Amino acid sequence: MSSGVTDSSSSSSSSSSLRLGGEALVRRLRAAGCVFAEEEAELLTGAARSPAELLALLERRVAGVPLEHIVGWVDFCGLRVAVDPGVFVPRRRTELLVRRAATLARPGCTVLDLACGCGAIGLALAALVGDVTLYAADVEPAAVRCAQRNLAALGGRVYAGDLYDPLPLRLRGQVDVLVANVPYVPSEAIALLPPEARLHEPLVALDGGPDGLDVLRRVAAAAPGWLAPGGHLLLETSPEQAEVAVAALARAGLAPAVVTEDEFPRTTVVIGGRS
Structure with a gap:
């Protein structure tokens, strides 16, 4: 003593x-x-x-284990978000996607976070906007479990499956803001990623196909069926891929726009609005 x-x-x-x-x-x-x-x-x-x-x-x-996997959380949009081993770690550049989505969302609206990972985007968007009805989906079981914990206090519903496949049909035509940080790294560039991403995050969360935009095209093509009138789809991509992403949204019948910020020069948000 x-x-x-x-x-x-x-x-x-x-x-x-x-x-x-x-x-x-x-x-x-x-x-x-x-x-x-x-x-x-x-x-x-x-x-x-x-x-x-x-x-x-x-x-x-x-x-080489990601710091976030070691300590069990990531600082995202000023929130401490749980991140389990083997789950994609949200990048700070994705805060641009959240901020733009927040300008389009309103309290009481319905938000869908596709390829949600740990649920950080939906969680941060709800914190900025206030009361929202939140849905999320991811194909990785570990990510779904992590997102369920992160979104439980908000009453968020998290589904396991490929993009729109596991979502309830009642959600069709009801989504006001659809956010999707889908993988957009070209397959041949995966080997060039830092080892902490390449070795410790799921490949399905990184590999976007030959030009990096395979998943983005799928999200854009089906989005009109899920968006409410006046709803918006927001996608993150790189400046080099923006033109192709815009074309994908236009083909889906969504009025596309491109948003960039000096704070995140390597990141572009493509927004598509449904009339």
Whole structure:
């Protein structure tokens, strides 16, 4: 039991050791290529319940496991969103998609998040807009389980299956805002992705086919049947793919528009409105 008196020299030595440990942690992370080593060190330290566990977490990170899979969550649109191992990690660039969707949604509207992953987009959109009726779907069972936990407090309904296939038929013609961050990496470019994505996230969440837009075309082609009159489809893609994406929405009878922001120069949001 502590007497309540602290020996200053002992305290100084302990603090020095802690600082040295923190510096060593940052050095290991930086040597492994972690750009934000200081921030990652802080998150790993906060997630660990003992020095031994901290060392184990560090080894996993150095081995290339995504930080979000290690600590169990991702900061997305200012929310702490749970992310399980093997589930696609939401990227910060996708916040552009959420912000644009929020300008089109209204309290009480029906939102559908296709290829939802952990459910981060639907969760963030509901937080920005307020009361919405939220549906989501993903083909990956692990993602569905994760999204169900994240969206449970909102009453969100999450379905397991390929795009629209598992959705209830009563939803047809009722969706006001349809958001879909589908995979758009061309198949031949998968090998060029960082190992933490290529080795730890599901291929189905990354591979968009030969030109990267196979899934996007499928989403666009069927969207009019699910959108309410005046509803909108929003898709994320790259600037290089925007022209083809716009053509896909136009073929589906949706009036397309392209949105970009300087904050995310490598990201484009394509919006299609149903008259």
